[in-house]
Amino acid sequence: MSACDNPNVEKDALMQRRQKFDGKTKICVRCKENTGNVVIRYSVYCKSCFFPLVQTRFRKSLEPSINPVPDGPRKKALKAAGSLVIGLSGGTSSTAMLDLVAKSYFAPKAESDGKLKGGKDHPRNSDKGVWKGKAGVCYVEVCGAFPGERDRTDEIRSVVGSYSNPNFEFIPLRLEDSFDSNWWKEVGGDLSSSAAALGLDMTDEDLRLVNSSPELAPLQALRTYLTSLPTQTAFYSVIQTLIRLLLLHTSASRHASHLLLGTSLTSLSVNLISGIAQGSGYQVPEEAKEEWRPRPDRGMPVRVIRPLRDVGMKECAIWDWWCNLKIVGEPRSLYGGGKNSIGALTRDFIFGLESDYPATVSTVARTCAKLVPKEGSDGICALCERPAQQGVQAWKARISIRSYQEARSSVSGNTRPPHLTEEEIVNLTKASLEAEPTPDSPISLTPLLCYACHTSLTSRSSRGTAALLANGQALNQVPLPLWVRSTADAAISAHVHEKEISVTRTIKMSRDEMEKEISAFLLPEE
Amino acid sequence: MAPRSCALCQKAKAMLKRPKTGQQICRDCFFYVFETEVHNTITEAQLFNPGDRVAIGASGGKDSTVLAYVMKTLNERYQYGLELFLLSIDEGITGYRDDSLETVKRNQEQYNMPLKILSYDELYGWTMDAIVSQVGRKNNCTFCGVFRRQALDRGAAMLNVDHIVTGHNADDIAETVLMNIMRGDIARLGRCTSICTQGEDTIRRSKPFKYAYEKEIVMYAYFKKLDYFSTECIYSPDAYRGHARAFLKDLEAARPSAIIDIIHSGEAFEIKEEVKATQKVQQTCQRCGYMSSNPLCKACTLLEGLERGMANSGITDRARKKLDAGGPAPDNIRTIPFFSRMNSGGNPAIAVEQPS
Numbered sequence: 001m002s003a004c005d006n007p008n009v010e011k012d013a014l015m016q017r018r019q020k021f022d023g024k025t026k027i028c029v030r031c032k033e034n035t036g037n038v039v040i041r042y043s044v045y046c047k048s049c050f051f052p053l054v055q056t057r058f059r060k061s062l063e064p065s066i067n068p069v070p071d072g073p074r075k076k077a078l079k080a081a082g083s084l085v086i087g088l089s090g091g092t093s094s095t096a097m098l099d100l101v102a103k104s105y106f107a108p109k110a111e112s113d114g115k116l117k118g119g120k121d122h123p124r125n126s127d128k129g130v131w132k133g134k135a136g137v138c139y140v141e142v143c144g145a146f147p148g149e150r151d152r153t154d155e156i157r158s159v160v161g162s163y164s165n166p167n168f169e170f171i172p173l174r175l176e177d178s179f180d181s182n183w184w185k186e187v188g189g190d191l192s193s194s195a196a197a198l199g200l201d202m203t204d205e206d207l208r209l210v211n212s213s214p215e216l217a218p219l220q221a222l223r224t225y226l227t228s229l230p231t232q233t234a235f236y237s238v239i240q241t242l243i244r245l246l247l248l249h250t251s252a253s254r255h256a257s258h259l260l261l262g263t264s265l266t267s268l269s270v271n272l273i274s275g276i277a278q279g280s281g282y283q284v285p286e287e288a289k290e291e292w293r294p295r296p297d298r299g300m301p302v303r304v305i306r307p308l309r310d311v312g313m314k315e316c317a318i319w320d321w322w323c324n325l326k327i328v329g330e331p332r333s334l335y336g337g338g339k340n341s342i343g344a345l346t347r348d349f350i351f352g353l354e355s356d357y358p359a360t361v362s363t364v365a366r367t368c369a370k371l372v373p374k375e376g377s378d379g380i381c382a383l384c385e386r387p388a389q390q391g392v393q394a395w396k397a398r399i400s401i402r403s404y405q406e407a408r409s410s411v412s413g414n415t416r417p418p419h420l421t422e423e424e425i426v427n428l429t430k431a432s433l434e435a436e437p438t439p440d441s442p443i444s445l446t447p448l449l450c451y452a453c454h455t456s457l458t459s460r461s462s463r464g465t466a467a468l469l470a471n472g473q474a475l476n477q478v479p480l481p482l483w484v485r486s487t488a489d490a491a492i493s494a495h496v497h498e499k500e501i502s503v504t505r506t507i508k509m510s511r512d513e514m515e516k517e518i519s520a521f522l523l524p525e526e
Numbered sequence: 527m528a529p530r531s532c533a534l535c536q537k538a539k540a541m542l543k544r545p546k547t548g549q550q551i552c553r554d555c556f557f558y559v560f561e562t563e564v565h566n567t568i569t570e571a572q573l574f575n576p577g578d579r580v581a582i583g584a585s586g587g588k589d590s591t592v593l594a595y596v597m598k599t600l601n602e603r604y605q606y607g608l609e610l611f612l613l614s615i616d617e618g619i620t621g622y623r624d625d626s627l628e629t630v631k632r633n634q635e636q637y638n639m640p641l642k643i644l645s646y647d648e649l650y651g652w653t654m655d656a657i658v659s660q661v662g663r664k665n666n667c668t669f670c671g672v673f674r675r676q677a678l679d680r681g682a683a684m685l686n687v688d689h690i691v692t693g694h695n696a697d698d699i700a701e702t703v704l705m706n707i708m709r710g711d712i713a714r715l716g717r718c719t720s721i722c723t724q725g726e727d728t729i730r731r732s733k734p735f736k737y738a739y740e741k742e743i744v745m746y747a748y749f750k751k752l753d754y755f756s757t758e759c760i761y762s763p764d765a766y767r768g769h770a771r772a773f774l775k776d777l778e779a780a781r782p783s784a785i786i787d788i789i790h791s792g793e794a795f796e797i798k799e800e801v802k803a804t805q806k807v808q809q810t811c812q813r814c815g816y817m818s819s820n821p822l823c824k825a826c827t828l829l830e831g832l833e834r835g836m837a838n839s840g841i842t843d844r845a846r847k848k849l850d851a852g853g854p855a856p857d858n859i860r861t862i863p864f865f866s867r868m869n870s871g872g873n874p875a876i877a878v879e880q881p882s
Contacts, residue, residue, distance in 0.1 A: 233781045273707070277777050277784050281791020342784060345776050353708075363710040370712055371795040389794055398566045399737040399786065400547050401559040404534060415562075415603060419554040420535055428535065451790055459783040460548045 038318055041358050047322065054315055058100050062307035065289070066130060066258070082257030082300055084131035086168070087247050088139050090156050090328030093308050094262025096316040098137065098163070099325055100307070101260065105130050106166030131258065138171040138250055140243045144219050145175055145226055146331060155328045162326070171250060178242045178481040179221035187253035188299070189482060195489030200445060200457075201476040202228045205402070207445040207457055209488055213477045221479040228478040232340040234456040237278060240343075241384045241453075245483060248292050248385070252299040263306040266313035266354055269364040274346035280452035282373045282389040288365070292385065295486075309365065312354070340461075381450035382487040388450035396454075404428045423512070445484075448491055534559065542749075545741040545782055553749050560746055564734050565600050571721045573732050576607035579687040583678050584612045584633065584641075586626025589693025591633065591754040592743050593735060597691065598637050610637075611685050615677045616645040617670060618653025619760060626755040644681040646673055650829055651860055658761055661837040666761055668841055669828055676816060676825045676862070682729050694733040697740040697774065700788040705770040712797055713805055719792035739785060814862040825862060830855055 028036045028046035030053065036044030045053060064071050068081045086101055088094045106129075139156045143149040153172045160170045177183035184191060199213025216224060229235050251259045263271065271287050288309055293301045308316060320327055353360045376390040404417075404425060416425045446454060480488070515522070530540045530550050538552035544559075551559075574580065582597060584590045594612065601608050614630045616623050627643065634641040647653045650673060658666050682690045699719060706715035717723060722732040735743065747754060777784040810816070811823035818824070828840035831849060834856075838845035 231781050273704070276703070276707070276791040277788055278781075279783075279787030279790045281788075282794035284791075284795050340780055342777055342780050345773070345780055349773050349776075360708055364707055367707050367710045367712060367715065370798050370801045371715075372798050374794060374796050392790075395790070398570060399563055401534075401563060402547055402549065417535065417555060417558040419558075420537070424535070424537065451794070452787075455783060455787055459781055459787075461781045 040312070040315060041362075050315075050318065050322070054096075054311055054319055055100060055104060057310045058097075058307045059104060061309050062260070062305055065303055065305050068257075078130045080131045080257045082131070082255045083133040084135040085171075085247065085251040085254060085256040085259045086135065086137045087259060087261045088137050088156060088160070089262065089330050090139070090152060090159070091262070091330040092313060092320055092327060093264040093267060093311075093316040095159070095325050095327055096311075096319040096323075097260060097262035097308055098160075098168075099319070099323055101135075102163050102166050102168075106135070106163075108165060132255070134169050135166060136171045136250075136254055136256070137168045138173060138247055140246050141172065141174045142239060142243070142331060144222055145239055149331045152328055152331070159326055159328060173246050173250060174218075175239065175242055175246070176218040176222040177246055178218075178483075179216075179225070179479055180218040181482065184482040184486075187249040189249070189486060191482060191486055192489060194492075195485045198485045198488055199477045199479050200228075202230075202457070202478050203475045205458060207449075207454075209443060209445055209492070210477055213479055216479055225479055225481070228475050229456065231456075231459065231461045233278065233342040233461075234459070236341045236343045237274075237452075237456055242481060245385060245481065248302055248304070249294070249483065251302045252292075252294040255299055256302055257300060259302050259304045261304060261306050262308055262316075264308045264311055264313045264316050265365055266350065266361055268306065268309050269361045270343075270347050270350045272364055272368045273350060274343045275452070277342050277346065278452050279455045280386075280450070282451065283384075283386045284368050284371050285373065286386050288369060290386070312358070312361070314354075381453050382445065382448035382484050382491075383453040383481070384450060385483065386450060392451040392454065393446060396451075443492055445480075445488060448488060542745065545745070546739045546786065548782060556742075556749070557746070560738070560742060561596055561599060561603075563737060564596055565604060567721065567737055568600070568606075568734055569604075571732070573691075573722060573730075573734070574606055574608055574689065577609070578607075578689055579609045579611065579685070580689045580691060581611045581613040581642075581682045581685050581687040582639075583690055583692040584614050584630045585693075586614070586623075586629035586633075586755050587693070588743055588747055588754045588756065589695055589735060589740075591629060591752050592747050592750075593691065593693040594633050594637055594639070595750065595752055596746075597734070598639070610639050611687060612637075612639050612641040613678065613681045613685060613687075613690070614641065614643045615674055615681065616643055616647075617674065618646050618655055620655055622760055629753065629755055642681060642685055644677055644684070646677065649673075649677055649680060650825070650862060652829070652832055654761070657832065657837070660832060660835075663761055665838070665841050669832075669837075670759075670761075672824045672828055676823075679729060679731075679816070680863070688729065690729060690731045691734055692731065693735055693743075695735045695738050695740050695743055696785050696789060697778075699733070699736055699792070700785045701770045701774050703788050703792040704774060708770065712801060715792075716797040716802075719789060737786065737789065813859075816862070829862065830859060833860055 026036050026044055028034045028049050029043045030045055030049035034046035034048065037047045038045050038050055040050075040053075063078060066078045066080050084101075086094075086098055088098055137160045139153065139160075141151055141153050143151050157170050157172065160168050173183075181191060181196065194211065197211050197213055197215075199210045201208045201210050226235055226238065229238060247259055247261075268288060272284065275281075275283065275287055288306060290304045291301050292304060319325075350361060350364070373387065373389070377387045378390040378392075379388055380386065381388040405428065416422065420428070445457075449457070532538045532540045532552035532555050533549040534551050534555040538554065540550035541553045542556060543550050544556065568574065580597070582590065582594050584594060594610075597608075597610060600606065601610060612630060612634055614627060616627065630641060630643070633639070645653070654666070654670055657669050661669065678690055678692070702718045703715065706712075706718055719736075721734075721736050722730050724730045746752075774785070774788075777788075781787075806819040808817055808819055809821070811818040811826055812821050813826045814823060816823045816825065820827075822830070824840065828837075831837045831839035831845075834849065834852070836845060836849045836852070839849035840846070
C-alpha cells in the first residue's frame with residue numbers, strides 16, 4: 001500500500017481492495033471436504049468447521065487468564081480463584097459470549113451411557129466447575145439515560161432463563177444505581193454523611209467539589225449528572241464508564257475473580273481508537289484486559305476478560321444466527337450522537353473499514369496489544385478507577401495556556417504580555433491566586449482524575465452541551481456517582497490534614513503593596 | 527449583546543475564539559499565548575543550546591512561514607542565542623514551488639536570515655517532473671517523501687547546522703498517530719510523538735509546533751498579516767493520508783481538544799520491550815553513508831530503480847525481485863553525495879544566499 005495516493009481521484013488508491021476470497025475454490029479451508037458456507041477474513045469455512053473455529057479463539061483468549069497464576073500450565077485443571085460474572089447487554093457479541101460460556105464450561109459431562117459415574121454427590125462429580133459458586137449474568141439497563149427508550153430487563157431475563165442447565169443467576173442493574181445509596185451499600189461501599197452530600201460545581205473549570213449537594217432520587221441524579229456534561233462525546237463515554245463500574249463493583253461484591261465482557265474484535269478496535277482520541281492512551285492495555293482492585297477489604301481483584309476479542313462482530317452474528325439465539329438488541333440511542341460524538345464517529349469509521357478492509361480492524365487491535373503505558377502512575381482515577389498518569393495537569397497547563405495565573409512563571413518581567421503593564425499582570429495572577437482553596441473551602445476533583453476523565457468533564461465543543469437541565473437543577477451542584485464521592489471524601493480528609501501542617505503560599509508582590517509596606521520610610525518626592 | 531472582554535487579560539475586547547481552548551480572547555493575548563506555548567514546548571524539551579546553528583525547513587507554506595517568524599521572535603525575546611537559517615527544497619515540479627520559493631526569498635530579506643535552496647536535481651540528478659514522467663502519477667509521492675526528508679538532512683549538513691526545525695503541527699502529529707495504529711507501523715508509532723529525533727549524523731530534527739493547531743497557525747498568519755502560499759501539489763492534490771485526515775477533522779469538529787488528546791495518548795504509551803527487541807537495528811547505507819534500516823537506504827533503492835528504468839522496484843516486492851534478477855547494480859550507478867557535518871562550528875560547506 002502506498003499511503004500517499006489520492007483517494008479523491010482514485011477510489012482504490014489508499015489500499016488495494018482485495019477480493020473477499022480468492023474465488024478459486026468454495027471448499028472449506030479447514031476440512032477441505034465440505035462446500036463453504038461463510039467467508040471469514042478472505043478464507044472460506046463450512047458450517048461444521050465454523051463452530052470449533054470460533055470456540056477455539058474464544059478459549060484461547062480466556063483460558064490463560066483463568067487460573068490465579070496467569071499464563072501458567074493449565075493442562076491439569078482450570079480453577080479460578082472466585083466466582084464468575086458475565087456482562088450481558090443483549091447485543092450480538094455478548095449474546096454469543098453467553099452461549100459460548102454455557103456450552104464450553106457449564107455443559108453437563110455425561111458418561112458414555114448418559115449417567116454420571118458414582119452419582120451426583122460423588123466427590124468425583126462435585127465441585128467440577130471452573131468457577132466457584134453460581135455464575136451471575138449481569139445486565140445494566142440504560143433506559144434511564146434515554147427518555148423514551150423501553151426497559152429491556154424482562155427480555156434479557158428470559159434470555160438468561162433459557163439456559164436451564166448452567167442455571168445462571170440473573171442480576172439486573174440500572175444505570176441510575178450508580179447514584180443509589182442502597183445499591184452502594186449492597187455492594188459493600190462505605191459512605192459517610194459528608195461523602196453523601198458531595199457534589200460537583202460544573203460551572204467551574206477547576207471542578208471544585210461542593211458539600212451541599214441536594215439529595216435527589218437516583219434517576220434524577222443520573223440525569224442531572226449526564227446533562228451537565230459539556231459534550232456529546234463525554235455523555236456517551238461517561239455512560240460506558242458507569243456501566244463498567246457498576247459491573248465491577250457488583251462482581252467484587254459477589255467475590256468474582258472474573259468479569260467477562262462480550263467485546264468483539266470490531267468493538268475492541270472501536271474502543272481503542274475512540275479511547276486514544278479521547279486521551280486515554282495511558283490506559284490502552286486496560287481496553288483489552290484489565291485487573292481491577294476494589295478498595296481494601298472489599299474483595300479480591302477482578303480480572304476483566306474479553307474472550308471474543310479475536311472474533312469479529314460478523315462471526316458473532318453468524319454464531320447467533322446458526323445457534324438460533326434470540327438477540328434482544330442494545331438500544332439504538334446507546335450509539336447515538338451521530339456526528340457529534342467521538343464514540344459514534346469512530347464506530348462508523350471502523351465499521352466502514354471492517355466491511356471493506358477487514359484486516360485493518362485486527363491490525364488496530366494487534367498494534368495496540370504491543371503497547372504499554374510509560375512509567376509514572378499517579379494512582380487510580382476517582383471516576384473510571386483505572387490507572388492515572390502523573391503530571392497531566394502540568395502538561396495541560398503548559399501546552400494550552402488558559403489563564404495567566406497558571407502560566408505565572410513565564411508571564412512576568414520582560415516576558416509578560418507586551419500589551420499589559422507590570423501592575424496589570426500582577427493583578428491578573430493575584431486574582432486567581434486568591435481563589436485557591438483554603439482549609440475551609442472545598443477542594444477540586446481535578447487532581448483525582450485521569451487525563452481522559454478530566455477532559456470529559458472540562459473539554460467543550462462549539463456544538464454545546466448534550467441537553468438542557470430540568471427545572472430546579474443547578475450546574476453548580478451536580479451529584480456524583482457514589483464511588484467518586486467515597487474516594488473524594490477520603491481525599492478531602494487527607495487534604496485538610498495536610499493543610500493543617502503546611503499553610504504557606506507564595507504571592508508575587510505588586511509595587512503598590514511594596515510601597516505600602518515601606519511607605520513610612522520613604523521621603524516625600526520633591 | 528455587549529462585546530465580551532478577553533478571557534485572559536479581561537481588559538481588551540475579545541476578537542476571536544481560540545480553536546484549541548474555545549476561549550474568547552483578544553488578538554494580543556492570542557499572539558502572546560500562541561508564542562508562549564511554543565516557547566514552553568521548546569524549553570520543556572530543552573531543544574536548543576545557546577550558540578546552536580538552526581535551519582528552519584521553509585517551504586513557503588503557512589506552517590514554515592509562521593515558524594520562521596515565531597522562531598525569530600522567541601529567539602530575540604528569550605535570548606536563545608541561536609543562529610537561524612532558512613533551508614528550502616526545490617522538488618522540481620514546474621509551477622508548484624515557484625511562488626512559494628518567492629515567499630521564502632522574501633522571508634530571507636524580512637527576517638535577515640541566510641537561505642539555502644537545495645534541489646532534487648542537484649542532489650539526485652532527477653526532478654520530480656522527470657520522475658513522474660517515468661513512474662506515472664501513482665506512487666510518485668513515495669519518491670517525493672523519501673527524497674525530501676533526505677534532502678533536508680543533507681542540506682542541513684551542507685549548512686553545517688546542529689538542528690533542523692520543521693513546521694509539523696499538532697494536526698499532522700495526531701494524524702500520524704492514528705495512521706500508524708491503523709497501518710500497524712509500530713516502529714513509527716513509537717517515535718512519531720517525540721518532539722526531537724536524531725540520526726547518527728548528530729543533526730537533530732524537531733517540531734516546535736508539535737502542540738500548535740493548524741487553525742491557530744492560519745489565524746496567527748492572518749492577524750500578523752504574514753503572506754504565504756497554499757499550493758496543492760499538481761501531481762497529487764491534497765492526497766496525503768486521505769482516510770486518517772478526514773476522520774481526524776470529524777473528531778475535531780465533535781470535540782476540538784481531540785487533536786491534543788490524541789497526541790497526549792501517543793505520548794503516554796510506548797512499545798513493549800519484547801517487541802522493540804525484534805525491530806531492525808539502524809545501520810549505514812552501503813552506497814551513500816546515510817542512516818538506514820537496510821543495507822541500502824530507501825533513497826538509494828528508489829534512485830537505483832529510476833536509473834535502471836525499473837522505478838517500481840523500490841515500491842513493490844515483485845518489482846524488486848525482478849530488478850535483482852537483472853543482476854547487481856552497475857558500478858557507475860549514481861551515488862547521492864554525502865555531506866558530513868563539521869565537528870565544530872564554522873562556515874557552511876557551501877555558499878548560502880545572504881540577505882542583501
